[in-house]
Amino acid sequence: MTTDTTSDSIAALRVFLIESPIKMARQQGVGHIKGTVKRVLLELTSRDGLTGWGEAAPWEVFTGTPEAAFAALDVYLRSLVIGWPLSNIRGLTLAMDRVLVGHAEAKLAVEMAMYDILGKRAGLSVAELLGGRVRDRIPLSFSIADPDFDADLDRMRDMVPKGNRIFKVKTGVKPHADDLAHLKAIRDAFDMTVDLRLDYNQALRPFGALRVLRDAEAFAPTFIEQPVPRDALAAMAEFRQKLDTPILADESCFDLNDLQKIVEMGAADAISVKLMKVGGLQKAQGLMALADAARIPGYGGTLWEGGIALAAGTQFIAATPGISLGCEFYMPHHVLTEDVLEDRIENCDGHVIVPKGPGLGISITEHSLSQGALRLAQA
Numbered sequence: 001m002t003t004d005t006t007s008d009s010i011a012a013l014r015v016f017l018i019e020s021p022i023k024m025a026r027q028q029g030v031g032h033i034k035g036t037v038k039r040v041l042l043e044l045t046s047r048d049g050l051t052g053w054g055e056a057a058p059w060e061v062f063t064g065t066p067e068a069a070f071a072a073l074d075v076y077l078r079s080l081v082i083g084w085p086l087s088n089i090r091g092l093t094l095a096m097d098r099v100l101v102g103h104a105e106a107k108l109a110v111e112m113a114m115y116d117i118l119g120k121r122a123g124l125s126v127a128e129l130l131g132g133r134v135r136d137r138i139p140l141s142f143s144i145a146d147p148d149f150d151a152d153l154d155r156m157r158d159m160v161p162k163g164n165r166i167f168k169v170k171t172g173v174k175p176h177a178d179d180l181a182h183l184k185a186i187r188d189a190f191d192m193t194v195d196l197r198l199d200y201n202q203a204l205r206p207f208g209a210l211r212v213l214r215d216a217e218a219f220a221p222t223f224i225e226q227p228v229p230r231d232a233l234a235a236m237a238e239f240r241q242k243l244d245t246p247i248l249a250d251e252s253c254f255d256l257n258d259l260q261k262i263v264e265m266g267a268a269d270a271i272s273v274k275l276m277k278v279g280g281l282q283k284a285q286g287l288m289a290l291a292d293a294a295r296i297p298g299y300g301g302t303l304w305e306g307g308i309a310l311a312a313g314t315q316f317i318a319a320t321p322g323i324s325l326g327c328e329f330y331m332p333h334h335v336l337t338e339d340v341l342e343d344r345i346e347n348c349d350g351h352v353i354v355p356k357g358p359g360l361g362i363s364i365t366e367h368s369l370s371q372g373a374l375r376l377a378q379a
């Protein structure tokens with residue numbers, strides 16, 4: 001692959017390791033979150049002076065560490081990215097995979113920033129560059145994960161009248177009887193007006209899990225996400241046979257190889273697609289091509305992502321018909337107390353509104369960058 005240092009190329013790269021305070025504790029079964037989250041931001045500047053932004057938001061119990069993503073960009077990818085032509089994203093994706101194993105989030109950040117620049121130059125949104133938008137708004141799911149369940153129930157009482165209808169309960173962290181009591185409390189308060197989903201985050205052992213899931217199924221969840229560890233595909237296939245509720249794979253499905261195994265084993269009815277797992281917008285669309293062929297709908301998942309990464313996720317879902325189960329991009333409006341965007345992506349009536357502006361459709365200035373995050377390192 002040739003690099004072009006004379007015309008349409010990337011001229012500069014800045015990378016930031018940041019830390020943001022969050023509003024509420026999150027109890028997930030693994031990697032409980034309280035206080036702050038760390039992420040990596042990337043700014044690319046083209047030779048003609050346009051800037052594009054990317055974000056790498058790994059989670060140490062799930063995909064990796066922000067410190068490793070920072071080093072991947074600063075030490076291992078910088079020399080490859082500088083001078084690379086913006087018109088060849090695919091070529092850079094292949095080259096990054098050759099020089100660095102893993103580090104999906106860092107590679108995604110580079111691709112995201114390149115699309116942002118290309119969109120700004122063309123006057124097109126990233127969704128349009130990815131094939132064109134098939135939806136202008138995406139149903140938003142909020143996760144019920146506060147260690148204090150009553151605080152979450154209060155949030156629901158506030159959110160439901162504002163149009164939020166989808167809630168995903170993080171089950172398997174507290175005792176099973178507590179989970180059932182909470183599901184009952186939600187159904188008692190809102191009946192069937194809310195679309196309830198469950199996410200066990202791999203919490204159950206396959207032995208005995210079926211009985212636990214049968215109990216939970218009584219509350220009519222739309223799907224049950226990742227009940228057992230990521231490699232327990234045979235158990236997931238069995239749940240699909242024995243339960244009426246669809247099974248969704250999250251930790252079991254990072255990339256195309258994972259999905260191929262899931263399809264072969266009949267291990268999931270749906271998948272959670274996270275850009276941070278698959279490591280690219282084009283790769284995520286490739287993943288959904290196989291999912292479409294297998295009639296497996298996608299759900300827009302997230303890690304602890306801020307506004308830049310969620311802008312990319314929003315643009316991706318807008319251009320990818322198979323992601324039909326909504327998204328969980330609730331961080332910027334409900335959890336992060338600060339973000340680096342000038343304006344948050346609009347949420348309305350329980351939906352994320354896909355920005356119409358060029359590129360990622362967001363604006364970041366030196367001011368918003370310095371005000372919106374604590375900077376731990378910069379290179």
Ligand SMILES: [Mg+2]
Nearest residue numbers: 199201225250
């Ligand atoms: Mg999950």
